[in-house]
Amino acid sequence: MDWYQTLFELIDMRSFSNLWFWIVLAVVWSTASHWVLGVPYDMVLRARRHAGQAEVDLEDMVRINVNRLLYIGRVSGLWLLGFGCFFLTLLVLMGFVYGMEFAQAVFLLGFPLSLIGLLSLSTARLIQVEEAAGDLLHKRLMRHRLYTQIIGMISIFVTALWGMYQNMTIGALGG
Template identity: 65%
Template sequence: MTWYSTIFELIDMRSFSNLWYWIALAVTWSSASHWVLGVPWDMAMRARRGKSAQAVTDFEDMVRINTNRLLYVARESGLVLAGIVAFVLTSLALLGFVYRNEFSQALFLLGFPLTLVGGLSLHTAQVIQDRALGGRDLIRRMQVQRLATQIIGMLSIFVTVLWGMYQNITSHVLG
């Protein structure tokens, strides 16, 4: 037995039994719910408290900058990006669930829900810009976006845990 096989036997490199995958999943969803439209959530909380007019102004400016940036990217290269994302997700789904590649399954279960959050973020950015939201209405809209992101994240983690347990059980029973 070589040192290489010893290390891989000691550290299970399959995705769903690897601690690093679960840490990455938790960090990804924690970050996604903290950075709403690219704006840190603590800025929204400071603006909501309303103790400082500067906090509200800073929050509105950050949201304006990030919504303009998101919508600019969507207008300029959205179709190309949508095609690339569709290709990657389809490839991962086929490799993972048709050809039973566990790494592709893990990436798909991480990437697909994030794509939903991305689409929802674009929609929210468009609503914010169209309605020229500010103040309490803007904070409320960002809260809805954050809640939707958290719900998608919870469902994603739940499905990933179920699928991961299924994969681990079937690989130990059959393998």
């Protein structure tokens, strides 16, 4: 019985008071801002600084990822949108109507990431339509990263406020 108690103390379903949730939140947003359309941001910086083969590599990698994203969007975009909306609605109902803290935490992670997904599709479409290369490609990727970071900062702020509210409310009620 002691083993189960120890395990459930380590993996607490009260997400906002759990250190693991905050670690996951930080890792998710640092990863989301590092990978711009599936391309590591250091590759964009290297291409800007050194051009040549680094630029060719960047353009090839962006072309591959843009084509992949747009293909997925064309083939199964409506299904993914439908399932995504269903899943987010389910999380809102379970989390905010029925008060399940774990669902609230997953929603506060998932909703902003779904916005990043839509932003990625929009940026990929722009890159393909403009046939972006060189400085224009760098500009698009850097703007995408900036918007991702802005969404991430807002998301972390809202999540922190909601988490503090939850912790104070549950703490005041006695757990």
